Amino acid sequence: MFVPATEDQALAGLRAASTLVDPPESAGLGQSLLIAASQLFFSPPIEVAPQDLTPISPQELALAIGPHHDLAEHVASLLVVASLTDGRLDDDRLRRVVEYAHHLGVHDGWVRDMLQIARGHMAWAMADMTRRNVATFPGWGDGQDHVPPMLPYQDQTxxxxxxxxxxxxxxxxxxxxxxxxxxxxxxxxxxxxxxxxxxxxxxxxxxxxxxxxxxxxxxxxxxxxxxxxxxxxxxxxxxxxxxxxxxxxxxxxxxxxxxxxxxxxxxxxxxxxxxxxxxxxxxxxxxxxxxxxxxxxxxxxxxxxxxxxxxxxxxxxxxxxxxxxxxx
Structure with missing residues (x-):
């Protein structure tokens, strides 16, 4: 279990996620994510069948989560993963993720990157994610706004x-x-x-x-x-x-x-x-x-x-x- 949540909060998060995956009759990976998330993503786990999850608006989700920013970030992370789990980039899904995130008060950098992908700026978003990845490795990126060489030993000093x-x-x-x-x-x-x-x-x-x-x-x-x-x-x-x-x-x-x-x-x-x-x-x-x-x-x-x-x-x-x- 990741983050403590009431049953109503967890259910609200899963309802939002269900709007970002293929429908139950598809038997796609998105449905598998909903099942796994009900057991693994919240503490305590909840019992709910994916087909019983009804849509929820961004405003309703924000009201259900309340002023719990850690939980809001946690739910927003689930939503963006859900939008990708069926194996494709869907601009409408990504825009809905961004809308949910904004109503939850989540404005992390990944939200901007997903919006840029939805707007057709895939290369820009991936370059940003690559720079951020590099910056997390001490002694490699160190906050520089470019990607240092991956193969730095070819001079064989x-x-x-x-x-x-x-x-x-x-x-x-x-x-x-x-x-x-x-x-x-x-x-x-x-x-x-x-x-x-x-x-x-x-x-x-x-x-x-x-x-x-x-x-x-x-x-x-x-x-x-x-x-x-x-x-x-x-x-x-x-x-x-x-x-x-x-x-x-x-x-x-x-x-x-x-x-x-x-x-x-x-x-x-x-x-x-x-x-x-x-x-x-x-x-x-x-x-x-x-x-x-x-x-x-x-x-x-x-x-x-x-x-x-x-x-x-x-x-x-x-x-x-x-x-x-x-x-x-």
Whole structure:
């Protein structure tokens, strides 16, 4: 459960979400999201069949939620996810999301981005989300209004080579350690270590791939959605715009944004909500400037997970699909 809500408040949120998904007879993913959200998105869960959810106006929703801004933000986040769950960008749905958000008093950056998409400015919105994502990784974006290089080691300086060698030495760590699991994750997937010629910048790869290891999510496209959702739940700040919505749009809706081709249908609503919940329950933020990867490499992986309060990943909520070998 994410946020405490009365039954009437939770029901109002689900009624609004039901106006943003395909109808019950479609048996689409949007209906699956409504079912999962009734059990996982509010505390306590509520029992309601999707076909029993009646429409609710933005004014009625705002009245039901009342002056509870955290709950309002929570409900607005559900609504924008609902609008995308059936796997397409629908301008009318996005405009309704924006209207609901405004009546709820939610004016986060993602609301503006969804409005820009509805107005036909997809490239602008995705560029904004990309910049916000970069800014959440310490030492990479640092608030700059541009996207720094993803492959910064192609000059192969002495410093680059020393960095790569330090990561390669993780092979010598005992099998149970976080450092050895990190090493095996890179080698198994044929990723370059930071410092190697074709490697992603360590400012991104170290926390991102650490979270693959710590969260237990694979590198399949579904796993990438789940680990980014986990990351957003963990980091909290600007999580919808920086981490959650971009991967849904890219790997589920299938809007090409980086030249590798559209990828569709990788969102599982229940797994998605569990990943979000697990991230929120994690007590240490791996995107904090104070998080120190190297201080953890000799620690037992399960000990690291316990220290970070990472909930166990039930097998039915693990990512499915073929794992990515080599970087996208």
């Amino acid at each position: 002495d410093a680059d080579k020393r960095l790569a060698a330090r990561f390669a030495e993780l092979e010598t760590k005992p099998a149970n350690t976080f450092g050895r699991h990190f090493y095996d994750h890179f080698r198994r997937h044929k990723f370059g270590f930071p410092g190697e010629y074709d490697a992603f910048t360590g400012a991104f790869a170290v926390p991102h791939d650490s979270l693959h290891v710590i969260s237990g999510y694979s590198t399949s496209l579904q796993g990438e959605i789940l680990v980014s959702t986990f990351t957003g739940g963990m980091h909290r700040r600007d999580n919808m715009r920086a981490h959650i919505l971009p991967v849904i749009i890219e790997w589920h809706v299938g809007s090409e944004v980086n030249g590798i081709g559209a990828q569709k249908g990788n969102l599982d609503p229940a797994k998605f909500l569990v990943a979000w919940q697990r991230g929120q329950q994690t007590s240490i933020d791996a995107l904090s400037p104070s998080w120190d990867f190297w201080s953890l490499v000799d620690r037992d992986l399960e000990e690291v997970r316990a220290e970070m309060s990472v909930p166990e990943l039930p097998s039915q909520y693990a990512a499915s699909g073929e794992e990515i070998i080599g970087r996208l």
